[in-house]
Amino acid sequence: MLFNSFIFLPFIFCVFAMALVAGRRARVFALIAFSYVFYSIPYPPWVILLALCTVGDFHLSRWIDRSDAPGTRRFAVVVSCVLNLGLLAAYKYAAFLAISINDISQGLGGVALLPVYQPELPLGISFFVFESLSYTIDVYRRRLKPADSLVDYALFICFFPHLIAGPIVRGRDFLPQIKKHLPFQRSATIAGVELVAFGFFKKAVIADNLAPHVDQAFLDPGSLSGAGAWIAITFFAIQIYCDFSGYTDIARGIARILGFELGRNFNWPYLAQSIADFWRRWHISLSTWLRDYLYIPLGGNRHGVPRMLCALLVTWFLGGLWHGAAWHFALWGLYHGLIVGLGGLAYARYGTRLWDPLPSFAKIGVTFVLVLIGWVLFRANSVPAAWTFFDLMFQPWSGRFLPKSLADIAPPVGVIAMLAIAHFLSWRAYRGDEDGSMLLARPYTARAAALALTLLAVVLFAGKSQTFIYFQF
Amino acid sequence: MWAIFGKEILVPALIGILAIAGLESWVRSDAAVDYIDVHRPGYIGIPIRVVVEKQLWHLEALARTGVDRVAIVGSSSVVNGIDERTLRQQFRDLGYPLQPQTLGVTAFLAYELPLLKRLILTSRTKRVVYLYNLFSFADQVHPEAVDSRWDLPEMLRLQPLQPWDTAGNNLILDRTATNFLWLTRYRDLLKEEAWRALTATLSPLDQPYDYPPGEIIAPSQRPQAMEPPIPPGTGVVWLRKAYLDSTGRNDTMGYRGLERFCALAREAGVDFMVAPVVEPAFNRFSAYAKEADRETVDRNVKAIADRCGATFVPRDGFKDIESRDMLFRDFVHLYDTGRDIYTPRLGEMIMSR
Structure with a gap:
């Protein structure tokens, strides 16, 4: 259901x-x-x-x-x-x-x-x-x-x-x-209802409205410019985050109302400052599972660098395959494992000198671009399809990189900018704690109005209903 | 527990439901229906879901007009192939008492006839003319249209719930929400209109056809030899596949829908006429329509019409139009020169029977 x-x-x-x-x-x-x-x-x-x-x-x-x-x-x-x-x-x-x-x-x-x-x-x-x-x-x-x-x-x-x-x-x-x-405890119910409402908003209003654009882009990448491919994969990054974290929010909200606390799964992953940090913030319950039951039993970082790299790559390869029985998922896992491994090596060699002095926004930007590149492997239906997409994205000198008219990309870039601002504002509102509650401290009228408006927005602006992406796993 | 449940869940939900009800009644008002109908978007560059919804919205607006009418129902061939103004003038000139209204909607299939009975068989509808094409009688529900073109009791009559098909049954229940709530039934259209209003691009529809008149047709649209198969993922493939999957059968959901609608029309005292829409002769070469068996489809439709007392009009009267390639812009739709010839001929057919 x-x-x-x-x-x-x-x-x-x-x-x-x-x-x-x-x-x-x-x-x-x-x-x-x-x-x-x-x-x-x-x-x-x-x-x-x-x-x-x-x-x-x-x-x-x-x-x-x-x-x-x-x-x-x-x-x-x-x-x-x-x-x-x-x-x-x-x-x-x-x-x-x-x-x-x-x-x-x-x-x-x-x-x-x-x-x-x-x-x-x-x-x-x-x-x-x-x-x-x-x-x-x-x-x-x-x-x-x-x-x-x-x-x-x-x-x-x-x-x-x-x-x-x-x-x-x-x-x-x-x-x-x-x-x-104990179900229906006051603060748990308020925070739970908030999670459910905002989860539905993320899923139905944001993810489901972006889904047709992403589907079309991956169905027919030949019609895209290079810039269009970057926009499409950014749309997918937003879609999968809103879809999956929206589902998690609904699940955790319902559980909380019923008196149960489920572990958090997301913590502002797109504000991560490195890929290792990203995996401390994205699908936390899976990454900690893989760490505890795969990476550490395989030796973790206790037996030298080569063993650690092997453990990392095996863990990420299997983690990729967990998402789907296909080579592009395995490659996606290896890609992340490789970056985490290289990051670890760089840290061992240079300490914090290489990465930490960069300003936060630069680290967030670089990490986000690396995550986007990984999403191509994840979303494409096959490895060759992912390569077609990479061809478009990484040939800025080709005649196909820029769109025929800037007007073609202005609306989607506007949507991305708007969602990025909304993301930043909600990060501020939650004080960086995705697990917290924004409404708990507000007066009752504000809470009721916020929830009623969210319900209205979900009915009015929902996209075509899509299955939750993570159901396929 | 009860107090918290009531205060934190029920009350905000009720406020939301009241707001939805208020907005719903405003959207359903005559003023809103007329305004959105006049300002509905065109076809080119508009997502297919918005096209489907704006066409259905037009049917809602037409159903509210207080005139005795002859409703001409069909797919995009009807949207693009009939000039309503020419037909109205023709009827007026010859003293025919009904007003013609074209109720064409993209990819309309015959099973949808009973699902749209509320919009077709209004109290002022005196005659219905259904113009079918080769692909109208598929045994499947069209994926792009179902959310809005839906009527639960009629759908269950055509395709009863299967006890073990819980996923399928669930889908049917999901679509039912659109029966009650226009805010979901016409959601994509309303979003499009809101966006156009916000960006000051809302303007009256300049012409009711999908394709602008005077368009130059590419000669490649008229195949002279058998075409290679259509690549997967192309929109029209669904219709072709749905047809081929049920070819040779005369008990598909499409035929059952036609028979059911015929009975509904008879009960309502509405005269029902069925005819094939004109299709270009070059279709026999096209990747879209090759292997389609016109004779069998016509024979099946005639049998149903005979059984339920409808009038069946064979395609013989339009053969000359079908053989003139230049009248068609593609393998389905008439060009505006074709529309100018077909419309009065259709008018004659309607008035003569």
Whole structure:
């Protein structure tokens, strides 16, 4: 079910009504039931996967916790990894692997070696598999006591606000909240409603209105000038931020109203002053997951520079593939891994002398341009398509770089400037804390007016409804 | 909990809903409908969604005119192929009692006839002439038009909910919002008009056609030999594919929609006439329309018309127009010289039956 679908309105109304009347334990059961309904809307049989993942990891983690024999514990955690990653591999990567092997074989003059089976990707599988996996690993590492009951664990995995597109929640953050959650607390409700309203605004008014322009640009890059390509990729940068952070805001807002706190996922990423800083601000729940469960186990920065670079590149390569089973996503991951690695090397060699003396706006500008270049790899449908786009962007001497008339680019540049100003003003209003609340300290009339106006703006100015971009992952 | 829920969620939501209701009633007022209709944008350089909505808005405006009318319904061939003023003059000169109104909308498909019954079968509609083309009877919902050209009960009659197709059912419910709220039904048009008003570029529509009269036609638009396939992603491919996917069938959503509309017209006491719109003979070479089987489509339509008591007019009377390449600007639309010839002929056809 989409947050921006018509059916979500009666759904959330029922959820809130239930939360108002039910006691704590009944509420937990009801939230699980509602979450399964939420997940079943696109394709009901997918709930079997969710249930399988939940029951399997719940019992495996208890087994791990009960056992003192290292071999048994290791065996159980391996089974959990195989179960979770096996699901992900079967649904997301099997076809990609088969196609890649066949391509190589055919490229060498042979025949296709493997049959290609391409099932539809269950919604949110990359998110709930990572959540479940981190839970069993944390129990294995004795950093987390397993959940007391299957019911609590089921709610942790299936809680509908984070189920389909995150944030990726950790058991140690969520499970303790179940016993003490209280819906409709004053400050949490005000901040939650604010998150929901502004999240819808970002998604429906900004992202969905930019989406057709971005789609058209990538469908037919031949019609673009070089400047047009830069504008299109800037539009995409704004679109994906508003789409994904908008979704996260709605998810966190609803959870907060219901008495749960989900980890923050964004912290003004386009104001980052380096790529490493960008990844401390963008999709925080994924980057910290990759750090804790991949980069550090691979050695992190504890075994010298070559090992660190290898760990970085493997982490980012897999992080890229997490976003989609395609080479352009893998390249996007490697691109970011490479820049982070080179940044680390430069820091080791020159310390802060090279980068820090630059003024903040220059660091923000350079970082943003590097992020834009990465977005081309992310958004293009294939590596050759990305190259076509790069050709346009990086040949300022070509006759095609400048548009035929400045009037052609004035409106989109105006839109970008307007959104940049709005972004800066909201950064000021939130005092740089994307997690904070702007309305909490305002009088009631101002709050009510702001929310009513946002609702009106969403109805009036929404673009054509689009699926949330991160649903595909 | 109840107090906080009421104060922080319900009250702001109700204020927002009241503001939406106020704006909605203003947008639906006669003054606003007329003003926006007169100042609706043209076609060239306008996003297709705005085009679809402005055409439907024009239908809303026409439905409010207090004249007994003959409504000529169809796709962009009707928008561009009929000169309403010439037809009105012709009717007046010959004492025909009804006023002609062209209700053409881009990419109109036959299943949409019942979905637009509110706008076509008004109390002042005495006759409906539906001019179909080869691609009118697809078995699919057009992706660019559905949000605005929608009527839930009629759609469910054409395509009932499937118990296990939750995604499809969800989509149908989503589109239903546009049934109630013009602010969403005509959102793209209203945004365009607001933008034009803000930038002082709002002006009355200078001519009702998609293409400006007097345009020079590229000879390449008239293929003389079989063309290569149309590249994927081109807009017209959807229509062609939708047609080919259902070719040979006489039970598609399009045919069911035609039959349903015919019954609705009969119930309303409205005379219903169906005829093929003129299409250039060179179409048989075009990548767009090659392999399209005119005879089968005509036969299916005639069978439905005979069953439900509508008048079917065969294409024989317009063969001479179809064979004159120079009257067409492309493989679908008449050039203005073609419109000048086709309009009075259509008028004669309407008046003679």
